[in-house]
Amino acid sequence: MEKKNNxxxxxxxxxxxxxxxGIIVVATSGFNFELAYQPSKxxxxxxxxxxxxxxxxxxxxxxxxxxEVLIQKVEVxxxxxxxxxxxxxxxxxxxxxxxxxxxxxxxxxxxxxxxTSIAHMRGRDIIKPYIVSFIIATAIILLYMAIRYYKLxxxxxxxxxxxxxxxxxxxxxxxxxxxxxxxxxxxxxxMLIVYILTLLGITNKFEKNLExxxxxxxxx
Amino acid sequence: xxxxxxxxTILAVVLVSMIAFLGIYSQVQNRMENKVKDYSYTMNLKxxxxxxxxxxxxxxxxxxxxxxxxxxxxxxxxDEQIAEKGYSKEEVQNNPQEIxxxxxxxxxxEIIEKRLKKLNVDDYNIRLDEQTGDIIIEFTENDNTxxxxxxxxxxxKFEIIDSETKEVLMTNDDIKSSSVMYGSSxxxxxxxxxxxxxNIEFNKDGAKKLEDISNKYVETEETxxxxxxxxxxSTEEETTDTEDIETESTDTEEDATDTENTETESTDTEEDTxxxxxxxxxxxxxxxxxxxxxxxxxxxxxxxxxxxxxTDKETLNGYVDQALSMATVLDSGNIPIKYxxxxxxxxxxxxxxxxxxxxxxxxxxxxxxxxxxxxIRYKTNGIIGAILYxxxxxxxxxxxxxxxxxxxxxxxxxxxxxxxxxxxxxxKILNGINKEKEENNKDIVVKEAVKTxxxxxxxxxIPIIIAIIAFCFMNLTPxxxxxxxxxxxxxxxxxxxxxxxxxxxxxxxxxx
Numbered sequence: 001m002e003k004k005n006n007x008x009x010x011x012x013x014x015x016x017x018x019x020x021x022g023i024i025v026v027a028t029s030g031f032n033f034e035l036a037y038q039p040s041k042x043x044x045x046x047x048x049x050x051x052x053x054x055x056x057x058x059x060x061x062x063x064x065x066x067x068e069v070l071i072q073k074v075e076v077x078x079x080x081x082x083x084x085x086x087x088x089x090x091x092x093x094x095x096x097x098x099x100x101x102x103x104x105x106x107x108x109x110x111x112x113x114x115x116t117s118i119a120h121m122r123g124r125d126i127i128k129p130y131i132v133s134f135i136i137a138t139a140i141i142l143l144y145m146a147i148r149y150y151k152l153x154x155x156x157x158x159x160x161x162x163x164x165x166x167x168x169x170x171x172x173x174x175x176x177x178x179x180x181x182x183x184x185x186x187x188x189x190x191m192l193i194v195y196i197l198t199l200l201g202i203t204n205k206f207e208k209n210l211e212x213x214x215x216x217x218x219x220x
Numbered sequence: 221x222x223x224x225x226x227x228x229t230i231l232a233v234v235l236v237s238m239i240a241f242l243g244i245y246s247q248v249q250n251r252m253e254n255k256v257k258d259y260s261y262t263m264n265l266k267x268x269x270x271x272x273x274x275x276x277x278x279x280x281x282x283x284x285x286x287x288x289x290x291x292x293x294x295x296x297x298x299d300e301q302i303a304e305k306g307y308s309k310e311e312v313q314n315n316p317q318e319i320x321x322x323x324x325x326x327x328x329x330e331i332i333e334k335r336l337k338k339l340n341v342d343d344y345n346i347r348l349d350e351q352t353g354d355i356i357i358e359f360t361e362n363d364n365t366x367x368x369x370x371x372x373x374x375x376x377k378f379e380i381i382d383s384e385t386k387e388v389l390m391t392n393d394d395i396k397s398s399s400v401m402y403g404s405s406x407x408x409x410x411x412x413x414x415x416x417x418x419n420i421e422f423n424k425d426g427a428k429k430l431e432d433i434s435n436k437y438v439e440t441e442e443t444x445x446x447x448x449x450x451x452x453x454s455t456e457e458e459t460t461d462t463e464d465i466e467t468e469s470t471d472t473e474e475d476a477t478d479t480e481n482t483e484t485e486s487t488d489t490e491e492d493t494x495x496x497x498x499x500x501x502x503x504x505x506x507x508x509x510x511x512x513x514x515x516x517x518x519x520x521x522x523x524x525x526x527x528x529x530x531t532d533k534e535t536l537n538g539y540v541d542q543a544l545s546m547a548t549v550l551d552s553g554n555i556p557i558k559y560x561x562x563x564x565x566x567x568x569x570x571x572x573x574x575x576x577x578x579x580x581x582x583x584x585x586x587x588x589x590x591x592x593x594x595x596i597r598y599k600t601n602g603i604i605g606a607i608l609y610x611x612x613x614x615x616x617x618x619x620x621x622x623x624x625x626x627x628x629x630x631x632x633x634x635x636x637x638x639x640x641x642x643x644x645x646x647x648k649i650l651n652g653i654n655k656e657k658e659e660n661n662k663d664i665v666v667k668e669a670v671k672t673x674x675x676x677x678x679x680x681x682i683p684i685i686i687a688i689i690a691f692c693f694m695n696l697t698p699x700x701x702x703x704x705x706x707x708x709x710x711x712x713x714x715x716x717x718x719x720x721x722x723x724x725x726x727x728x729x730x731x732x
Binding site for chain 2: 036053070071072073074075076078080082116117118119120121122125129130133136137138140141144145148185186188189190192193195196199200202203204207
């Protein structure tokens with residue numbers, strides 16, 4: 001029993017350290033966002049025929065070195081390419097156009113192509129729409145938990161559930177912050193998985209406790 | 221016989237798996253076409269419409285009279301005429317410098333978000349350039365996309381003004397909400413059908429103002445004959461005006477005829493009542509209607525007829541769309557800054573087929589390892605379990621396609637969760653059979669094992685079921701996609717394991 005308690009203490013301490021470290025990282029350097037959510041520069045080039053993203057990737061690797069690049073096909077005919085990167089200079093744009101002209105025999109002119117700026121997408125704008133949904137779902141679950149585990153003290157069950165769910169999500173975001181994993185399209189799915197798995201874990205634990213309680217009651 | 225039963229069921233599962241994973245192909249013209257329905261994807265996995273709204277930097281030439289009042293009908297005035305009349309010409313910025321503030325940029329973004337929600341666009345990304353005020357919106361491409369785009373750059377400025385003095389009587393601030401209403405008209409055979417109305421509900425102040433206006437701008441001192449004429453005119457005027465909205469950009473000829481009608485009517489009215497005062501309703505500086513009131517309006521609501529009564533579904537849908545667009549724009553408020561659509565294009569997702577293939581291969585490898593473990597651990601039962609596990613995955617993939625669930629990135633994760641849950645469940649059943657094997661007769665063992673597995677498993681996932689049902693009803697595509705995929709997956713686990721897995725294992729147990 002003591003061994004189990006010690007193990008539990010170590011886990012709690014570890015979680016606390018990770019969350020504190022996460023808070024420090026967020027406070028000092030913030031989250032790392034994936035390119036699609038960062039302020040960036042975009043160049044759109046009309047190729048006029050179908051092309052492979054991998055071919056364009058080769059060109060961008062040569063021209064825009066050491067930078068993340070996002071390449072997307074534009075319009076239904078997919079004959080235009082959109083190249084997004086943290087920064088695209090005039091020189092890089094000119095080089096891109098030259099190489100695209102060489103590869104696809106196009107006659108793109110640097111004067112006609114603009115580098116456009118794309119504003120960043122705020123993290124809160126990504127998360128905001130989900131907050132109400134999570135609150136509603138959690139409120140219904142808490143109500144169920146309070147009824148189902150009333151023998152374990154409903155208030156305690158509710159508080160524990162809220163705490164564990166909050167700690168689990170905080171842990172996820174701390175790990176994301178510490179490991180510099182980019183916040184982006186995979187963040188919400190990860191939040192959902194953590195939410196679902198935490199719920200599974202909590203219910204499993206409460207079911208076990210309920211079973212023990214029932215056995216104790218039967219003994220008495 | 222029992223062997224045949226098991227083999228038949230397993231073969232049926234294998235057949236369904238082949239249909240799900242490989243498809244059914246038939247020749248259509250000169251190519252082979254898969255008859256099995258394709259998956260539908262959300263914005264993240266398919267692509268999105270990207271619209272860039274740029275702050276308008278243009279200016280408009282305004283002609284003012286000697287008192288500084290703006291002259292509206294200036295199209296035919298030459299420079300000489302302007303000088304003769306003592307008017308002055310000015311270049312006015314569409315967006316004066318003082319309104320180009322961060323607060324107004326943010327307000328514009330909020331209003332656009334409101335419009336998107338009102339137009340049922342729940343899967344969108346919006347970003348604001350706080351320096352320039354430019355806004356980029358990405359949202360799902362579907363049949364309504366162009367309609368949505370047309371509502372994004374509209375300013376939504378609503379005004380009721382005095383037709384003569386141009387005094388602004390009511391603005392967007394007076395509107396509480398607006399909606400689309402229907403009404404049937406059956407006065408004459410020609411007019412019979414359904415009418416579409418734009419219903420504008422005013423707030424407390426607005427309702428008071430509307431009552432005052434309808435008291436003040438009323439048709440006065442008319443004989444009974446002229447009253448009848450007036451009523452007819454009023455109704456016609458309303459119809460004429462709403463027709464104006466509909467045909468403004470397309471049917472110039474009709475527009476001209478309408479204007480002619482209105483002019484004639486005005487002349488008639490002038491003959492009857494010289495003291496009549498009229499109001500003009502404007503949306504985005506475009507005249508919607510000019511009218512007076514027959515009686516005071518105390519309800520705080522104003523109904524504008526859109527188009528004419530019709531029985532044709534397509535025509536009515538057109539009117540409804542038009543009314544809905546206006547309602548959306550009025551309801552969400554007035555964008556303080558004038559925007560132009562600078563970019564409007566379809567952007568494919570950057571998640572390529574190669575990316576999905578890699579994820580697929582990794583998933584297959586993990587599943588293969590997990591199933592091998594199942595086979596080693598539970599021997600023959602494990603092999604049957606592994607085949608049935610693949611069968612569940614196949615049926616699940618068909619179910620997703622035929623229930624029209626849109627797959628999002630969140631949905632892909634849901635597939636993963638379902639496969640894990642099914643593995644846990646299958647393991648529970650097979651483990652239960654092994655545990656109870658020695659104590660009871662074979663038939664009861666399977667029954668008990670399945671029963672226990674169901675009880676233990678489903679009681680533990682009740683909170684998850686609650687969460688996914690709640691997510692299904694959320695007006696947020698990625699979340700509802702996750703919820704729907706989880707819902708169908710759990711429903712399938714419950715039914716499939718009871719009907720197929722339980723039965724086959726029971727038959728196998730009886731066989732020995």
